[in-house]
Amino acid sequence: MGGRRQKNQIELAFTWSGTGEARTAARKGTEPSLARYESERLAESERLMEDACEARNLKQALRRVKSNGGSAGIDGMKVEELAQWLIANWRTIREELLTGRYRPTTVKRVEIGKPDGGTRKLGVPTVVDRFVQQAVLQVLQSIWEPTFSESSYGFRPKRSAHEAVETAQRHIREGRRWVVDIDLEKFFDRVNHDRLMARVSTRVRDKRMLGLIRGFLTAGVLEGGLISPTDEGAPQGGPLSPLLSNIVLDELDEELEKRGHAFVRYADDCNVYVRSERAGQRVMQSLRALITNRLRLRINEQKSAVARSHQRKFLGFSFTSQKQARRRIAPKAVERFKARIRELTGRRRGHALKAIISELNLYLNGWKGYFAFCETPSVLKELDGWIRRRLRCYLWKQWKKPRRRRAALIELGVGPDLARRIGASGKGPWHISGYLGDILTPGYFDSLHLTRLVALA
Numbered sequence: 001m002g003g004r005r006q007k008n009q010i011e012l013a014f015t016w017s018g019t020g021e022a023r024t025a026a027r028k029g030t031e032p033s034l035a036r037y038e039s040e041r042l043a044e045s046e047r048l049m050e051d052a053c054e055a056r057n058l059k060q061a062l063r064r065v066k067s068n069g070g071s072a073g074i075d076g077m078k079v080e081e082l083a084q085w086l087i088a089n090w091r092t093i094r095e096e097l098l099t100g101r102y103r104p105t106t107v108k109r110v111e112i113g114k115p116d117g118g119t120r121k122l123g124v125p126t127v128v129d130r131f132v133q134q135a136v137l138q139v140l141q142s143i144w145e146p147t148f149s150e151s152s153y154g155f156r157p158k159r160s161a162h163e164a165v166e167t168a169q170r171h172i173r174e175g176r177r178w179v180v181d182i183d184l185e186k187f188f189d190r191v192n193h194d195r196l197m198a199r200v201s202t203r204v205r206d207k208r209m210l211g212l213i214r215g216f217l218t219a220g221v222l223e224g225g226l227i228s229p230t231d232e233g234a235p236q237g238g239p240l241s242p243l244l245s246n247i248v249l250d251e252l253d254e255e256l257e258k259r260g261h262a263f264v265r266y267a268d269d270c271n272v273y274v275r276s277e278r279a280g281q282r283v284m285q286s287l288r289a290l291i292t293n294r295l296r297l298r299i300n301e302q303k304s305a306v307a308r309s310h311q312r313k314f315l316g317f318s319f320t321s322q323k324q325a326r327r328r329i330a331p332k333a334v335e336r337f338k339a340r341i342r343e344l345t346g347r348r349r350g351h352a353l354k355a356i357i358s359e360l361n362l363y364l365n366g367w368k369g370y371f372a373f374c375e376t377p378s379v380l381k382e383l384d385g386w387i388r389r390r391l392r393c394y395l396w397k398q399w400k401k402p403r404r405r406r407a408a409l410i411e412l413g414v415g416p417d418l419a420r421r422i423g424a425s426g427k428g429p430w431h432i433s434g435y436l437g438d439i440l441t442p443g444y445f446d447s448l449h450l451t452r453l454v455a456l457a
Contacts, residue, residue, distance in 0.1 A: 123235025
């Protein structure tokens with residue numbers, strides 16, 4: 001009952017007509033007043049703030065923010081507290097949005113590790129700002145999404161990284177076996193605000209919406225107890241930043257399409273596929289000038305290159321060198337996978353085997369959901385065997401003393417003499433794990449519900 005009552009309260013807050021506040025705003029001399037906004041039929045691109053504040057759009061935004069979760073911003077408000085807060089405060093926020101007086105709050109800077117090393121800086125907006133950004137995103141997305149390039153896949157609804165990889169594979173199979181691999185240096189930190197706003201304003205005439213977007217860009221960041229201004233960049237972490245990044249890079253997509261290039265872009269990771277190294281060098285030179293001079297961004301020269309397609313990785317995958325190139329897991333992705341498995345199966349962790357397997361399964365199921373898309377299952381089969389061997393090592397280390405090892409082996413059905421010889425061996429755990437393969441079989445680990453990367457035939 002409590003949940004239904006709160007839902008009804010939220011709906012009432014979102015559908016409130018606001019006539020009283022409109023008159024108040026008009027008396028204060030707000031031009032154009034809320035009354036005019038609600039009574040006149042404005043051009044579509046001039047009334048986007050009304051669309052953002054429409055009840056259905058707001059309820060969808062609230063659902064998305066709650067489902068996405070995330071940590072609190074600098075005000076400490078949690079996602080679970082947002083709905084109740086909106087019931088009490090939405091009228092004020094709505095008036096501020098419709099009169100162009102809403103001011104985003106400074107974002108909190110946090111750092112997370114990158115898969116390939118180093119850290120990535122994220123900006124965590126307050127929960128209220130995330131809600132407003134999500135409502136704005138849903139309106140702007142309907143304007144921009146239909147016109148984005150078919151070769152753009154990142155941060156777009158109903159498009160996935162797997163589809164991007166398949167498109168790259170198709171280009172390679174068509175004979176474009178050289179790739180111009182472009183990596184943009186600190187892209188989100190270097191977005192030029194003036195160029196971005198100029199591009200947004202080509203389709204958005206609502207000055208309140210333009211002011212709000214710029215406000216999100218320039219809200220500043222709190223890091224180490226100090227607030228720093230943001231004169232450039234689109235802080236990662238808010239719902240709106242991915243769309244803004246696609247708007248910036250849509251200009252790159254348009255130029256590549258105009259030149260007739262076969263390419264795939266996923267966020268700031270862009271690959272152009274050509275038929276020769278010479279063509280690749282020519283494309284790289286022209287793109288370097290375009291990105292530097294027109295977009296005012298920088299290419300990371302260390303991570304960018306012109307190379308054979310099978311020598312580069314794309315979204316965690318690489319491709320075989322055959323004419324009919326197959327998808328395979330990039331070597332670095334395999335290395336990261338093994339490093340994580342080593343952490344989870346560290347021999348000094350001291351947890352029961354079932355607890356270790358439970359932790360492993362959480363990671364394996366997510367990893368498998370993405371990388372089982374490869375077309376080289378032999379690699380997955382080898383990793384399955386390697387994981388089981390790691391677990392045999394873990395058990396052997398846990399059994400510790402010869403007497404305990406002998407008893408455990410007998411319990412598993414090993415004869416007393418063989419159990420005594422294996423248990424008394426002075427060989428290391430990895431060496432012994434080879435002998436244990438006939439005892440702690442794949443079926444044994446299946447009985448403990450260990451996730452397989454390759455399903456049984």
